[in-house]
Amino acid sequence: MSVAQATRPPKAPAGLTHAELNALRADFPMMSAQTNGRPLVYLDSAVTAQKPQVMIDAATRFYEREYASVHRGVYSLSQHATDLFEQARAKVADALGAGKDETIFVRGTTEAINLVAQSYGRSVLKAGDEILLTQMEHHSNIVPWQLVAEQTGARVIAAPITDDGEIDLDSFERLLTGRTRIVAFTHVSNVLGTVNPVRQMTRMAHRRGAVVLVDGAQAIQHLNVDVKELECDFYAVSAHKHFGPAGIGALYARRSILDAMPPYHGGGAMIRSVDFGGSTYLDGPARFEAGTPHIAGAIGWAASIDYLETLDRQRIAAHEADLLGYARDRLSEVENLRVLGNPSERVGAVSFFMSNAHPHDVGTVLDQRGIAVRAGHHCCQPLMKRFGLPATVRASVALYNMRDEIDALIDGLHEVNEVFG
Amino acid sequence: MSDLRELYQEVILDHNRRPRNFGELEPPCSEADGHNPLCGDQIRVYVRIVDGKIEKVMFQGSGCAISKASASMMTDALTGKSVQDAAKLFEGFQAMVTSDMDATVGDEMGKLAVFAGVREFPARIKCASLAWHTLQAALKGAHEMVSTE
Numbered sequence: 001m002s003v004a005q006a007t008r009p010p011k012a013p014a015g016l017t018h019a020e021l022n023a024l025r026a027d028f029p030m031m032s033a034q035t036n037g038r039p040l041v042y043l044d045s046a047v048t049a050q051k052p053q054v055m056i057d058a059a060t061r062f063y064e065r066e067y068a069s070v071h072r073g074v075y076s077l078s079q080h081a082t083d084l085f086e087q088a089r090a091k092v093a094d095a096l097g098a099g100k101d102e103t104i105f106v107r108g109t110t111e112a113i114n115l116v117a118q119s120y121g122r123s124v125l126k127a128g129d130e131i132l133l134t135q136m137e138h139h140s141n142i143v144p145w146q147l148v149a150e151q152t153g154a155r156v157i158a159a160p161i162t163d164d165g166e167i168d169l170d171s172f173e174r175l176l177t178g179r180t181r182i183v184a185f186t187h188v189s190n191v192l193g194t195v196n197p198v199r200q201m202t203r204m205a206h207r208r209g210a211v212v213l214v215d216g217a218q219a220i221q222h223l224n225v226d227v228k229e230l231e232c233d234f235y236a237v238s239a240h241k242h243f244g245p246a247g248i249g250a251l252y253a254r255r256s257i258l259d260a261m262p263p264y265h266g267g268g269a270m271i272r273s274v275d276f277g278g279s280t281y282l283d284g285p286a287r288f289e290a291g292t293p294h295i296a297g298a299i300g301w302a303a304s305i306d307y308l309e310t311l312d313r314q315r316i317a318a319h320e321a322d323l324l325g326y327a328r329d330r331l332s333e334v335e336n337l338r339v340l341g342n343p344s345e346r347v348g349a350v351s352f353f354m355s356n357a358h359p360h361d362v363g364t365v366l367d368q369r370g371i372a373v374r375a376g377h378h379c380c381q382p383l384m385k386r387f388g389l390p391a392t393v394r395a396s397v398a399l400y401n402m403r404d405e406i407d408a409l410i411d412g413l414h415e416v417n418e419v420f421g
Numbered sequence: 422m423s424d425l426r427e428l429y430q431e432v433i434l435d436h437n438r439r440p441r442n443f444g445e446l447e448p449p450c451s452e453a454d455g456h457n458p459l460c461g462d463q464i465r466v467y468v469r470i471v472d473g474k475i476e477k478v479m480f481q482g483s484g485c486a487i488s489k490a491s492a493s494m495m496t497d498a499l500t501g502k503s504v505q506d507a508a509k510l511f512e513g514f515q516a517m518v519t520s521d522m523d524a525t526v527g528d529e530m531g532k533l534a535v536f537a538g539v540r541e542f543p544a545r546i547k548c549a550s551l552a553w554h555t556l557q558a559a560l561k562g563a564h565e566m567v568s569t570e
Contacts, residue, residue: 358485360460361429364542368425377461390461390483419429420486421438 015319025400027052027307038370041405046190046349046396047374049221049243051304058303059245059296070295071269071286085295088302089285095242095305096216096235097226098252104285105250105293109217110140112236112251113184115288116213117144119264120234120257121182124211127153129181132210134159134167134196135386136189139379141215145184154181161386165192165341172201176208183210187219187230191351191378191394193324194343195223198230206231211257217241221398222320222347224313227252239301243308248297251288259283265290316399323397324350327406334413340392349396351378354413357420359391365419366412373409427538428545429486432494437486442496446479451562455482455555457547462488466555475499475507480552487545491536492552498533504560511553518549 016024025031030050033040042050062084068077070085086100093103106112121131131145135158142156149156159172167185176183183205188195202212213234219225220237227235233254240246253261263270263281267290272280281287327350331339340351354362363375374394377384384390395409446452446467455464464482468475478499480492495514499507510533517526518539526534539549 358489360462360485360545360548361487364428364545365425376459381461384461390463419425420434 014315015322016315021319021400021402024311025402027054028400029053029056031400035370035372036368041369041371041408043395043397043401043405043409044372044374045221045398045401046218046241046394048240048246049398050400051245052243052307054307055244055300055304059300062296062299067296069292081295084299084302085293088298091302091305092239092250092298093252095220095225096237096250096252097228098235099255101284102253102255102258103250104253104258104288105248105298106236106288107247107294108238108240108249109215109236110144110238112234112249113141113213113215114144114147115251115264116234116236116253117148119261119288120211120253121145121148121154122151123262125149125152125154125181128179129154130177130179131156132159132172132175132180132183132205133157134172134185135161136165136167136192136194136380136383137184137186138190138215138217139381140217141184141186141213142382145182158382159185161383163341165189165194165343167194167196167201169197169200169204173204176204176210178208180205180208180210182213184213184215186215186217187225187235188216188222188347189343189383190218190349191380191383191392192341192343193218193346193349193351193396194341195219195345195347198232202231218348222317233257239297239304242301243304244301245294245297248294248301258285261287263290264288267291269293311399320347320397320399323401323403323406324348326403327395327397327409330406330410331413334410335417337413340387340389348398349394351392351394353389353392354416354420357416359393361420362393362413362416365416366409369408369412369415371405371409371412424538424541428542430535430538432532432535433486433490436490436493440480440489440493442477442479442493442500443481444479445481446477450477451559453555453558453561455551455558457484457488457551459547460485462548462551464488464492464552464555466492466552466559468556468559470504470560473503473505475502475504478556480555484551485545485548487536487539487548488551491549494533494535495552495556498531499556507556507560511557514553515550518546 028050068081070082090100093100145156159175160168162168205212212232214232216235216237220242235252238249270281270287270290336355338353359375376391450467450469452467462484467479469477478496522540526537536549539545
C-alpha cells in the first residue's frame with residue numbers, strides 16, 4: 001500500500017450535498033466573481049487557490065488594528081504580533097505533522113527548495129555526488145539542484161516515469177547508489193495529478209543513506225500531510241495553494257538536520273551576536289528567517305487552516321474525487337482530445353491535449369466563456385518532453401468546484417472543436 | 422462569441438491548418454530562432470536576400486494557431502519585398518496589434534489586417550508578433566535566440 005493511501009482519509013463515499021457545496025462556495029468571494037461578462041468557472045486551483053473570506057478578514061484585521069513587527073519591540077502591540085506570528089507557525093507545523101521548532105517560514109515552495117539546496121546541499125555535496133529527481137518535477141524542484149550541482153561538482157539525475165504518469169519504481173531504486181546524497185521529488189504532480197508513493201520512495205532513499213526532500217506544493221491542498229508518517233527529511237509548501245496568502249510558505253526540516261545547516265540568508269532576526277571578527281546565529285527556524293517576515297501572510301494562512309479545520313476533510317476528499325472522476329469521464333466524450341497519463345492515484349489536476357488546437361488556443365476559447373484553466377508547459381518542460389508535447393491544457397479542481405463547472409468546461413471544449421474543426 | 426470569431430478569422434484558421442512556406446530553406450540564407458518562454462512556442466525563420474529584396478522566407482516550429490498563422494501570413498506578405506519595406510511592415514504590424522481597439526488599420530497592412538483582432542486579447546499579442554521579431558533577428562544576421570520576454 002502506498003503512503004498516499006495511508007495519509008489520505010479512508011474512503012468516504014458521501015461527498016457534499018448541493019446545499020453544503022453552495023454554503024461552502026459562499027465562503028469564497030471569488031466564487032461569485034465574473035470574468036469576460038460570464039460567471040467565473042475557476043479550474044486553476046493547482047496554480048493558486050482562491051481565498052476564504054475569513055482569511056482575507058484576518059489579514060485585513062491585522063493591518064487595520066494589530067499591525068506591528070515581530071521579535072522586535074518591547075511594546076505590547078509588537079508582542080501581540082509576535083504571538084500571532086508564532087501561533088501561526090504552530091498551526092502550520094501542526095498541519096504538516098511537524099514540530100514548531102522544525103518549521104521555517106519562507107516565501108513559498110520555491111524558496112524552501114532553494115534554501116535546502118544552498119544551505120544543506122552546498123555544505124554536504126562534493127564532486128561526483130548525485131542528486132536524484134524524477135521526470136515529473138516542476139522547474140522549481142530541478143533548477144535549484146542544477147545550481148548547487150554547478151557549484152559543487154555534483155550531478156543531477158532524473159528517474160523515469162511510466163506512460164501512465166507514475167514513477168518507475170524499479171528504475172528509481174536502481175538509480176539510488178552510494179553516490180546519491182539527496183533525493184528530491186514531488187508528492188503530487190502538478191501536471192498529471194499523480195500521487196507518488198512517498199514513504200516507499202523515502203525508505204528506498206534512506207536505505208542508501210540519502211536525504212529526502214518532498215515538494216508538497218500540490219499535495220497540501222488535497223491530502224492530509226503528515227511528515228512523520230511520510231518519513232521525509234524536508235517538506236516544502238506554499239500557503240497560496242492552501243487557501244492562504246501568496247508570498248509565504250513553509251519548509252519542514254527534520255530537527256537533527258536543521259541544527260547542522262548553515263544560514264541561507266544573512267541579516268537581522270537570525271543573530272545571536274554580530275562582530276566584525278565574526279557573527280553567531282540563532283538556532284532553529286530563526287536562523288533561516290533573516291529580515292522582516294510576511295507577518296500578515298502567516299496570520300492569514302493560520303486563518304485558512306482554521307477554516308479548513310471546520311470542514312469534514314473526508315467528505316471534502318470524496319467530493320474532490322467525485323469531481324475529478326466526473327471530469328475524467330466527461331473529457332472522454334470530447335473528440336480530438338487525449339488525457340495525459342492514467343495514474344492509479346490522482347488528485348487535483350487532469351491534463352489533456354487536443355490534436356486540432358494548441359493549448360493556448362483552447363485556453364483563449366475557454367476564457368471567453370469565463371473558464372480559467374492553465375495552458376502551457378506548467379513549468380515542467382522535461383515532463384512535456386517525456387510525453388512528446390510542447391504544452392497541455394490543465395484543469396484542476398479544489399473543494400469549492402462543482403459538477404456544473406465541469407459541464408461548462410466540456411461545452412467549451414466542444415466549441416474548440418467547432419472553431420478548429 | 423463575436424470576439425472569438427474576430428480573433429480566429431477563417432483566414433487565420435486556414436493558415437494554421439495549412440501553413441505556407443513551412444519548412445527549412447536551403448542555404449544561402451540567414452536564420453534566427455524565436456521562443457516564447459511563457460507558452461513554449463518555438464520558431465525558426467529563414468530568409469534569403471538577393472539584391473536587397475527578400476527572395477524567399479520560410480519558417481519551422483510549433484506554436485498556437487495565432488503564432489503559426491502569423492508566421493505563415495508574414496512569409497506570404499514579405500516575399501518579393503525590399504528589406505526596407507519589410508521593416509516598415511513590421512513596424513505597422515507591431516503598431517496594429519498593440520494599438521487601441523478603435524484605432525483604424527491602414528490599407529498598407531493588406532491581408533495582415535486580420536490580426537487586428539489580437540488587440541482585444543492582450544495575452545496573445547506575443548503569439549502574433551513572435552515570427553516578426555524572429556524575422557528581424559534573421560535580417561540582422563543575428564544568431565542569438567530571440568525571446569518575447
